[in-house]
Amino acid sequence: MTDFKYFVEQFDDIKILRYQVPAFERLSLREKLFVYYLSRAALAGRDILWDQNNRYNLAVRSLLENILRDYPGDRENAAFQDFLVYAKKVFFANGVHHHYSMEKFIPTFSRDYFLELTRASGIGQVEDEVMRLIFDPDFMAKRVVLDEGKDLVAASANNYYEGVSQREVEEFYRLKPGEDEFVTRGLNSTLVKNAVGQLEEEVWRVGGKYGKQLERVVAELEMAARYACNEAQERCIALLVEYYRTGDTRLFDQYSIEWVKENEGRVDFINGFIEVYGDPLAYKASWESVVQIIDEEACERTRKLADNALWFEQNAPVDERFKKSEVNGITARVVQAAMLGGDCHPATPIGINLPNAEWIRERYGSKSVTLDNITYAYDAVSLTSGVLDEFAASGEEIRLAREYGYLGGNVHTDLHECLGHGSGKMLPGVGQEALKNYYSTIEEARADLFALYYIMDPKLVELGVIPSLDVAKCEYCNYIRNGLMVQLTRVKLGCNLEESHMRNRQLIASWVYERGQADRVIERETRDGKTYFHIRDFQRLRQLFGELLAEVQRVKSEGDFEGARHLIETYGVRIDPDLHREVLARYERLHVAPYAGFINPEYHLVERDGQIVDVRVEYPDDFLAQMLAYGKN
Numbered sequence: 001m002t003d004f005k006y007f008v009e010q011f012d013d014i015k016i017l018r019y020q021v022p023a024f025e026r027l028s029l030r031e032k033l034f035v036y037y038l039s040r041a042a043l044a045g046r047d048i049l050w051d052q053n054n055r056y057n058l059a060v061r062s063l064l065e066n067i068l069r070d071y072p073g074d075r076e077n078a079a080f081q082d083f084l085v086y087a088k089k090v091f092f093a094n095g096v097h098h099h100y101s102m103e104k105f106i107p108t109f110s111r112d113y114f115l116e117l118t119r120a121s122g123i124g125q126v127e128d129e130v131m132r133l134i135f136d137p138d139f140m141a142k143r144v145v146l147d148e149g150k151d152l153v154a155a156s157a158n159n160y161y162e163g164v165s166q167r168e169v170e171e172f173y174r175l176k177p178g179e180d181e182f183v184t185r186g187l188n189s190t191l192v193k194n195a196v197g198q199l200e201e202e203v204w205r206v207g208g209k210y211g212k213q214l215e216r217v218v219a220e221l222e223m224a225a226r227y228a229c230n231e232a233q234e235r236c237i238a239l240l241v242e243y244y245r246t247g248d249t250r251l252f253d254q255y256s257i258e259w260v261k262e263n264e265g266r267v268d269f270i271n272g273f274i275e276v277y278g279d280p281l282a283y284k285a286s287w288e289s290v291v292q293i294i295d296e297e298a299c300e301r302t303r304k305l306a307d308n309a310l311w312f313e314q315n316a317p318v319d320e321r322f323k324k325s326e327v328n329g330i331t332a333r334v335v336q337a338a339m340l341g342g343d344c345h346p347a348t349p350i351g352i353n354l355p356n357a358e359w360i361r362e363r364y365g366s367k368s369v370t371l372d373n374i375t376y377a378y379d380a381v382s383l384t385s386g387v388l389d390e391f392a393a394s395g396e397e398i399r400l401a402r403e404y405g406y407l408g409g410n411v412h413t414d415l416h417e418c419l420g421h422g423s424g425k426m427l428p429g430v431g432q433e434a435l436k437n438y439y440s441t442i443e444e445a446r447a448d449l450f451a452l453y454y455i456m457d458p459k460l461v462e463l464g465v466i467p468s469l470d471v472a473k474c475e476y477c478n479y480i481r482n483g484l485m486v487q488l489t490r491v492k493l494g495c496n497l498e499e500s501h502m503r504n505r506q507l508i509a510s511w512v513y514e515r516g517q518a519d520r521v522i523e524r525e526t527r528d529g530k531t532y533f534h535i536r537d538f539q540r541l542r543q544l545f546g547e548l549l550a551e552v553q554r555v556k557s558e559g560d561f562e563g564a565r566h567l568i569e570t571y572g573v574r575i576d577p578d579l580h581r582e583v584l585a586r587y588e589r590l591h592v593a594p595y596a597g598f599i600n601p602e603y604h605l606v607e608r609d610g611q612i613v614d615v616r617v618e619y620p621d622d623f624l625a626q627m628l629a630y631g632k633n
């Protein structure tokens with residue numbers, strides 16, 4: 001995947017990237033056709049999400065599309081460029097509110113200029129409410145409001161409720177005597193007040209609200225079903241289709257259960273009303289879809305680790321009393337995204353764990369996947385963003401990162417997830433509540449230390465998980481550089497570290513830095529006023545990771561609250577203000593956009609003599625063109 005262009009463009013705080021799907025080429029024709037139709041189903045529900053995000057979003061989008069297509073005037077001047085940035089931001093966020101901060105975008109062009117654009121593009125009168133949405137900063141200012149004390153339903157600009165108050169919604173969905181608690185409720189409807197003042201659900205189904213879009217999703221899913229990998233997947237699709245037709249959430253629960261159990265197919269998919277982050281009350285789910293191809297090679301790696309879970313447990317540098325005599329490694333599935341849709345596009349998660357219904361998870365388990373072609377694209381772009389060159393201590397460190405950074409990061413994650421969290425045991429009578437608010441930082445530190453200790457073990461080379469210990473050296477450099485410097489770019493000057501993963505990284509990095517000072521294991525250097533942390537002795541550093549692992553495991557196993565507090569408060573919370581200021585200034589000069597999203601690939605049927613003989617994948621590189629094409633279809 002070397003000469004592929006991952007970075008496409010950057011506007012405001014957004015980077016547009018591309019991802020590649022090498023696993024697609026290894027599929028049979030039948031599997032490729034499965035991906036093809038699932039991908040069409042993944043795109044067919046896009047308008048649902050736009051409307052869910054705000055009731056005027058589709059009207060705004062249609063104006064933007066119209067202007068981009070028909071405006072005959074000057075497109076080079078500054079005003080039009082401002083309009084273009086606004087349009088791209090709206091396309092990226094699937095609406096007029098920022099996808100992450102939820103704040104409304106405020107145009108940097110004038111109202112008059114916008115009206116001139118619409119007139120010249122042959123657009124008639126623009127609705128007053130639509131104009132207010134675009135230009136009035138106080139009107140529908142935030143998509144999801146979570147401030148305590150407000151009526152969250154009334155204050156949020158999303159489109160899940162109409163004319164109802166938070167109290168009414170909560171009462172409507174409160175579990176009443178006799179109602180089954182093991183049924184998903186309220187997930188797929190808009191709650192409105194009808195003409196006589198009663199609350200009523202407008203259910204999202206074929207023939208109901210969003211009927212037109214769901215009809216298309218269903219048609220594509222039915223085509224896809226013909227090429228399903230196995231009968232279990234056929235059953236899944238049949239249940240999903242029936243659920244889209246009837247709106248009956250019990251069918252969705254059945255589908256989720258079948259979907260969790262199916263683990264054989266080389267192609268898998270998510271399609272439905274899934275995540276509830278867009279609703280402050282967490283009842284209503286936004287529509288999303290991901291089509292995935294199992295990455296056999298990467299799964300092979302996690303399988304090798306899981307198969308040897310007991311060896312890793314027995315050889316860990318911790319007290320024998322804290323070791324398990326039996327361990328089950330978890331085989332997390334590694335997949336490549338083949339298509340992203342709805343709430344997973346253009347911004348996308350890198351890992352997904354479903355279903356969300358807690359009772360299904362408890363009874364039937366969940367499926368956990370990481371999208372490794374997406375993380376690959378992020379990694380490829382980060383290598384050229386300038387951050388590595390700015391903060392790496394030496395040319396050798398940069399060389400290692402370019403060659404092994406991606407593999408090192410993945411193996412670290414594998415060790416952390418498949419073995420680290422599952423390792424070790426508590427002493428009898430000790431529960432995780434003993435560590436209170438320090439529990440999650442200690443637990444993350446334990447999993448990270450397990451990974452850092454073992455990534456430098458010759459056993460990993462022997463198992464064929466890594467080609468050489470240079471991968472481990474690379475990971476050590478990345479970890480120290482990130483823990484002591486790069487991650488600080490996500491924190492405002494004067495603030496402490498709050499998030500548990502960030503705390504754990506600084507805790508580990510600064511603890512080993514301090515302990516290794518006498519032996520110069522990691523040296524702090526200053527060149528041209530810039531700070532660098534240079535690792536001098538990798539083997540000694542590994543020992544230090546092992547020593548800290550032993551201590552962190554002891555703290556967890558014994559439930560030593562004071563020990564946890566001491567470690568975290570001493571090493572993981574406070575930031576050296578001088579170093580922080582320096583790091584922020586160095587980062588600022590690189591102009592790296594903090595958020596990223598993706599252009600999807602395109603799939604085309606290849607026909608010969610009236611027969612479909614192949615499916616071709618193409619990687620377009622024009623974000624706006626893809627957005628306009630999606631709008632047209």
Ligand code: ZN
Binds near residue numbers: 416421444447
């Ligand atoms: Zn973790």
